[in-house]
Amino acid sequence: xxxxxxxxRGRPKVRPQALAGQxxxxxxxxxxxxxxxxxxxxxxVMEQRLKPGTRLPEAALCELFGVGRTLVQKVLQRLAHxxxxxxxxxxxAIVAMPSREEVGKLFEARRALEAAVLPLVAEHATRANYxxxxxxxxxxxxxxxxxxxxxxxxxxxxxxxxLGELSRNPMLHRYLSEIISRCCLVVALFQPPGNATCxxxxxxxxxxxxxxxxxxxxxxxxxxxxxxxxxHIQLIEEDTDQSxxxxxGLTDRS
Amino acid sequence: xxxxxxxxRGRPKVRPQALAGQxxxxxxxxxxxxxxxxxxxxxxVMEQRLKPGTRLPEAALCELFGVGRTLVQKVLQRLAHxxxxxxxxxxxAIVAMPSREEVGKLFEARRALEAAVLPLVAEHATRANYxxxxxxxxxxxxxxxxxxxxxxxxxxxxxxxxLGELSRNPMLHRYLSEIISRCCLVVALFQPPGNATCxxxxxxxxxxxxxxxxxxxxxxxxxxxxxxxxxHIQLIEEDTDQSxxxxxGLTDRS
DNA sequence: CGGGGATTTCTTGTCGACAATTAAAGGTTT
DNA sequence: AAACCTTTAATTGTCGACAAGAAATCCCCG
Numbered sequence: 001x002x003x004x005x006x007x008x009r010g011r012p013k014v015r016p017q018a019l020a021g022q023x024x025x026x027x028x029x030x031x032x033x034x035x036x037x038x039x040x041x042x043x044x045v046m047e048q049r050l051k052p053g054t055r056l057p058e059a060a061l062c063e064l065f066g067v068g069r070t071l072v073q074k075v076l077q078r079l080a081h082x083x084x085x086x087x088x089x090x091x092x093a094i095v096a097m098p099s100r101e102e103v104g105k106l107f108e109a110r111r112a113l114e115a116a117v118l119p120l121v122a123e124h125a126t127r128a129n130y131x132x133x134x135x136x137x138x139x140x141x142x143x144x145x146x147x148x149x150x151x152x153x154x155x156x157x158x159x160x161x162x163l164g165e166l167s168r169n170p171m172l173h174r175y176l177s178e179i180i181s182r183c184c185l186v187v188a189l190f191q192p193p194g195n196a197t198c199x200x201x202x203x204x205x206x207x208x209x210x211x212x213x214x215x216x217x218x219x220x221x222x223x224x225x226x227x228x229x230x231x232h233i234q235l236i237e238e239d240t241d242q243s244x245x246x247x248x249g250l251t252d253r254s
Numbered sequence: 255x256x257x258x259x260x261x262x263r264g265r266p267k268v269r270p271q272a273l274a275g276q277x278x279x280x281x282x283x284x285x286x287x288x289x290x291x292x293x294x295x296x297x298x299v300m301e302q303r304l305k306p307g308t309r310l311p312e313a314a315l316c317e318l319f320g321v322g323r324t325l326v327q328k329v330l331q332r333l334a335h336x337x338x339x340x341x342x343x344x345x346x347a348i349v350a351m352p353s354r355e356e357v358g359k360l361f362e363a364r365r366a367l368e369a370a371v372l373p374l375v376a377e378h379a380t381r382a383n384y385x386x387x388x389x390x391x392x393x394x395x396x397x398x399x400x401x402x403x404x405x406x407x408x409x410x411x412x413x414x415x416x417l418g419e420l421s422r423n424p425m426l427h428r429y430l431s432e433i434i435s436r437c438c439l440v441v442a443l444f445q446p447p448g449n450a451t452c453x454x455x456x457x458x459x460x461x462x463x464x465x466x467x468x469x470x471x472x473x474x475x476x477x478x479x480x481x482x483x484x485x486h487i488q489l490i491e492e493d494t495d496q497s498x499x500x501x502x503g504l505t506d507r508s
Numbered sequence: 509c510g511g512g513g514a515t516t517t518c519t520t521g522t523c524g525a526c527a528a529t530t531a532a533a534g535g536t537t538t
Numbered sequence: 539a540a541a542c543c544t545t546t547a548a549t550t551g552t553c554g555a556c557a558a559g560a561a562a563t564c565c566c567c568g
Contacts, residue, residue, distance in 0.1 A: 013547065031343065057549065068523040069550090070324075077331065089285065090529050090550055108374070109425040116370035120362070171363040175429050265517040265562045311519065322553045323520090344520055344559050511568085518561075528551075536543075 037065050037075045042181070045084060045095055046188050052097030056085060083182055096185070103186050107230040110179045114160065114226065115219045117176060120167035122215045129166055130211050136162060137207065140200050157184050159203050190233050199225060291319050291329045296435075299338060299349055300442050306351030310339060337436055350439070357440055361484040364433045368414065368480065369473045371430060374421035376469045383420055384465050390416060391461065394454045411438055413457050444487050453479065 044050040061072045080087040086096045098106065136159060143152040157180050164176035202225040209218035298304040315326045334341040340350045352360065390413060397406040411434050418430035456479040463472035 059549075070522055073550090074331070077328070081335065091531090092549065105423050105425065109423050112370040112374065112423075112426060113367075116366040120366065169359050169363050169366070171359065171433065172366060179425065263515055263564055265515085267517065313519075324552055327520090345561090346519065509568100512566090514563105514565080516561100516563085519559085521556105521558075523554105523556085525555100526551105526553085529549085531548075532546085534543105534545080536541100538539100538541090 033067060034071060034075060037061070037067070037071065038078060040065070041075070041079060042084060046184060048188055050095050052095045052189060054095045055092040056094065057092045082178055084185065097189075098182075098186055103230075103233065106179065106182055106186065107226060110176075110183060111223050111226050113172070113176050113179060114163065114222055117164055117167045117169075117172055118210070118218050118222065119215050120169060120172070121163055122210050122213065122218070124168045125166050125210065130207065133159075133162060133166075133207050137200060137204055140203065144200060153184070153187070156199065156203075157181075187229075187233060199229065202228070287321065288325060288329060291315070291321070291325065292332060294319070295329070295333060296338060300438060302442055304349050306349045306443060308349045309346040310348065311346045336432055338439065351443075352436075352440055357484075357487065360433065360436055360440065361480060364430075364437060365477050365480050367426070367430050367433060368417065368476055371418055371421045371423075371426055372464070372472050372476065373469050374423060374426070375417055376464050376467065376472070378422045379420050379464065384461065387413075387416060387420075387461050391454060391458055394457065398454060407438070407441070410453065410457075411435075440487060441483075453483065456482070 041050070041056075050056075056076070058069050058072045058076070061075075062069055065072070076085060076087060076093050079085040080093070083096055083098075085093045087093050136155065140152065140155040140159065143155055160180050161177060164173040164180075167173060202221065205221045206218050206225070209215075209221055295304070295310075304310075310330070312323050312326045312330070315329075316323055319326070330339060330341060330347050333339040334347070337350055337352075339347045341347050390409065394406065394409040394413065397409055414434055415431060418427040418434075421427060456475065459475045460472050460479065463469075463475055
């Protein structure tokens with residue numbers, strides 16, 4: 001008999017690992033199921049409860065969410081397409097860990113895309129749109145003053161998302177959404193809690209330029225704003241010796 | 255017994271429809287399988303052998319390509335993400351048929367994106383890159399003179415794709431590729447064979463501006479070029495009474 | 509003769525099962 | 539003791555099976 005004390009020959013048998021399932025008992029529409037799993041994973045990544053490099057085996061996700069592998073695979077496909085996870089053939093999916101170069105390209109793309117979007121916003125935006133933008137800015141400021149970091153971070157990116165929406169171009173909106181959520185991911189990765197940049201004045205400046213019809217000015221302000229955000233990221237990244245740990249291969253396994 | 259002459263009660267039983275399978279007998283790597291199906295469908299759509307609105311039932315595709323439904327579904331997901339097909343819940347997937355408004359937004363996005371890409375191209379491009387661009391332009395001109403329409407169409411979009419590549423930004427490159435292939439789809443849909451615009455001079459002008467360091471000029475030339483292309487599409491669309499046939503529901507079935 | 513169900517079939521949504529691949533440890537040989 | 543091979547488990551790739559939803563036709567009734 002194979003006792004528990006004697007270590008078997010091959011790969012060690014993993015313990016059943018009773019994972020706490022949180023599947024809502026009530027039946028839900030098929031589309032909602034998929035969305036629920038998707039957002040659950042994205043949220044955990046944003047909260048840093050799922051760190052980059054963490055393995056995401058399909059079976060575990062199946063138990064966690066109480067669904068079959070088909071659905072989990074579909075979600076993983078979507079996550080991989082959005083670069084939230086990395087999908088390797090015949091290997092577990094892992095939470096994506098963007099390299100320094102990728103982060104640079106990411107912000108470059110974001111600057112280019114937002115600059116391309118601003119003229120369309122200026123073209124289509126109405127008074128009501130500007131009013132709602134300003135309302136959003138007030139919320140943002142309040143959250144900052146209340147030191148509600150997670151909420152504030154969400155609102156800050158919501159501003160840029162709203163700009164994408166106001167371009168009235170579904171494709172550009174989608175692309176910008178994709179890039180912004182990846183940026184959020186990066187920020188969440190490298191930003192130690194409690195270390196936030198005070199940026200909401202810059203948002204206000206962009207809106208002011210837009211409302212005054214100064215598109216070029218808005219582009220310039222936004223570009224500078226994004227560069228500042230990126231510089232802050234880089235700085236923090238230098239601070240922690242992330243690269244060293246990475247080189248030693250300590251970030252690979254749990 | 256249920257004879258073939260008497261029409262049964264419910265929905266008419268469809269004939270097995272012996273479809274000619276073209277599955278390569280030799281085993282292939284899993285990733286290649288998926289790509290083979292994907293490109294096969296895209297190619298058929300581009301050739302207009304699969305017209306918009308054509309239904310794509312999973313079972314038929316399974317027989318055609320000799321694979322299971324899992325793979326077919328994965329491919330359909332990708333195609334839907336690229337807006338090549340439309341995916342409705344509990345209904346057959348159909349080849350996408352972009353509306354007039356979507357086409358407008360599509361070209362708007364393309365103009366914005368290419369304008370955003372050009373500065374990066376000017377920043378990164380080397381002498382050798384410009385040389386290869388010019389080589390491509392010569393091929394393009396030759397193909398046009400030889401009246402090789404399909405080849406020429408491919409080369410014409412290849413020029414824009416190359417610009418995306420030269421931006422050295424993977425994300426922008428991918429987005430531009432997506433949009434360009436959608437534009438190709440639209441062009442293929444509305445462009446009757448043999449009716450091509452003579453555009454390669456405009457490409458040359460863009461390259462000339464870029465090489466001279468005149469980014470704004472290149473953007474302007476490219477913008478005008480794309481607007482001309484779109485205007486040509488619209489014109490043709492007005493010509494054929496596509497909307498009428500659509501309203502009569504004649505475009506639904508083969 | 510037209511409209512509302514009933515009925516049948518088609519089609520997708522979802523799941524577990526089996527095969528193939530990869531990783532990780534132990535044992536073995538030099 | 540270090541490098542290689544063997545064994546074992548974990549994990550994904552792929553498929554058919556079953557259930558549920560939608561569509562098309564016919565039947566019946568007004």
